[in-house]
Amino acid sequence: MKVFCNGEAQEIAPGMLVADYITQLGLDASSVVVECDGKILTREEYGSHALQDGSVLELIRFVGGG
Amino acid sequence: MLLVNEKEVFFHAGMTLADLVREQDPAADILLVNGYPASLQTVLSDGDQCWLWQRGKAPSAEEMRHLLYARHSPGVQGRLQERVVGIMGLGGLGSVVAIALARMGIGSLLLADYDVVEPTNLNRQQYFVDQIGEKKTAALRDILQRVNPHVAVTLIDRRLVEEDIGVLFKGVHALVECFDDPAMKAAGLRAALHHLPGVFYVGASGLAGYGENNAIRTRRLYPGVYLVGDEVSGAAPGQGLMAARVGIAAHHQANQVVRLLLGAENEVE
Numbered sequence: 001m002k003v004f005c006n007g008e009a010q011e012i013a014p015g016m017l018v019a020d021y022i023t024q025l026g027l028d029a030s031s032v033v034v035e036c037d038g039k040i041l042t043r044e045e046y047g048s049h050a051l052q053d054g055s056v057l058e059l060i061r062f063v064g065g066g
Numbered sequence: 067m068l069l070v071n072e073k074e075v076f077f078h079a080g081m082t083l084a085d086l087v088r089e090q091d092p093a094a095d096i097l098l099v100n101g102y103p104a105s106l107q108t109v110l111s112d113g114d115q116c117w118l119w120q121r122g123k124a125p126s127a128e129e130m131r132h133l134l135y136a137r138h139s140p141g142v143q144g145r146l147q148e149r150v151v152g153i154m155g156l157g158g159l160g161s162v163v164a165i166a167l168a169r170m171g172i173g174s175l176l177l178a179d180y181d182v183v184e185p186t187n188l189n190r191q192q193y194f195v196d197q198i199g200e201k202k203t204a205a206l207r208d209i210l211q212r213v214n215p216h217v218a219v220t221l222i223d224r225r226l227v228e229e230d231i232g233v234l235f236k237g238v239h240a241l242v243e244c245f246d247d248p249a250m251k252a253a254g255l256r257a258a259l260h261h262l263p264g265v266f267y268v269g270a271s272g273l274a275g276y277g278e279n280n281a282i283r284t285r286r287l288y289p290g291v292y293l294v295g296d297e298v299s300g301a302a303p304g305q306g307l308m309a310a311r312v313g314i315a316a317h318h319q320a321n322q323v324v325r326l327l328l329g330a331e332n333e334v335e
Contacts, residue, residue, distance in 0.1 A: 031248035033255045040259045043228065060287060062251035063300025065274045065307050066159045066244050 001053035012051065019046040022059070033060040069115040072132045083108040087118060094118035101137050131216050135171050142328060143171050149327050152176040152238040154226055154254055156202040158307055159270055160244030161192035162316035163323075164206055168214040170324060175210070176238055178222035179203050190309040228253035232261025240323045243269035244316070248300065259288065266326040266333070272296040273315035275305040282314050284322050290333045292326075294318040 001014050003021075012021060018041060022029045034041045035058040041049055051057075068075045070090055084106040087094050097104050098117040110116070117136040119125075125133055135143045151172050153160045156179035164175055179202040183193045197205040203221040210219055222234055231254060235241050241262065243254040251271055258267040272295035273282060281296040294315050301307050325331050 028248075031252050033252045033259075040256060042260070043253070043256065060252075060255065060293070061297070062248040062255075062269075062271045063274075063295075063298060064246060064248040064251075065272075065299070065301035065312070066155050066157045066246040066251075066270065 001051075003051050003053075003055045003057060005057045006059055014053070015050045017047060018049045018051065018057075021051060021057075022046070025059075027059070027061055031062045031064075033062075034058075035060075067112065068110060069113075071117060071119075071129070077110065077112045077114075081110045082106065083110060083116070086110065086116060091118045091120070093120050095121050098136050101139050127215075134169075134214055134216070138170070145328060146171050146324065147173040149239045150174040150176065150237065151323060151327075152178070152235040152241040153244055154178050154231070154235075154241065155244035155246060155250075156181075156191075156206050157187065157244065157246055158190035158309070158312035159273075159316045159319065160242070161202070161206055161209075162313055163242050163244060163320045164210060165192055165213060166317060166320035167323065168210045168217045170320075171214065172217060172323075172327075174218040174220070176220045176222065176235065177203055177206060178224070178226055178234070179206075180223065180225035190307055190312045226250070226254075228257050231257035235262060235265070238265055240266035240268065240326060242319050242323060243267070244319070246301070255287075255291075255293075258291065265290075266323065267291045268294060268319045268322045268326075270294045270315050270319055272299045273312050274299045274301040274307050276308055276311060279311075279314060282311070282318060284318050290326065292322050294322065 002009055003012055018034055019029050022032055029046050037056055068077045083097055083104055096119040099108055100115050149172055151167055153164055156177055181202050183197045183200050183202055183205050185198055193205050201223060203223045207219045210217055243251060245251050255269055277299055284292055284294050287293050326333055
């Protein structure tokens, strides 16, 4: 199935969880804010929210330093 | 009427700054008109705000308050003075943001950090050698007092967690995320988006090293919510945090807060 992440179409396995998707991108889920289909996910939802065909994701990734 | 050192003075057509100085304070040698240094030949207009001062003269507390802001654009001060800004993390970003906001006359700062000043902080954070070992909250309050004693400072001396943020910072007009830890940066943004509607938010990500100046930018994520940094330069072995680039990002943050508070971004407050 297809999802749109930060404006780009990507083919992923059906029913993939948000947390697994982030890991597959090589990112650490703890440092990413996720908007999925217009909703900001809570940290708990990363491990339970399954992506749908056509889901629109915005990932805001943070790097350390302050 | 003119406003001269915050007092009303009669204006007459054709009046120059030299006339005013002769009349009010012949020894004055620092002359500002509407927030800007002006020469004696300057022809004044009705309604001008003027400051006349003798170099080196110690001001009273009230004069000090006015002088601090005498170089700001007229009208800006009143609006900033009524505002409350929260800062999460008082390291290289937070200590710089706090000092900039204090110099600009933000009325009230809510400052949160759990850590103490360490020697390894001094390469970029605004603390002094004689403050090593002090709580950053208390140390920064002491610095701010010396910069601008008219800023009300409230300290939150604890390690923040995501669940706290919406509670502790409820009621601020703007919240600045200055954490070091990327997980807390994400937590701060999530907390603000979920629990602090209507609060302006300025986070930061990607400011390590000595990369290009202009790669640091301010990006709008959501209405009233912004992210500063190049978004890629994380602190890592071989890419440390350095005063200049951290300072660029911190001042992006501080200026963005001021822009938002003054309504320069067409955001709904």
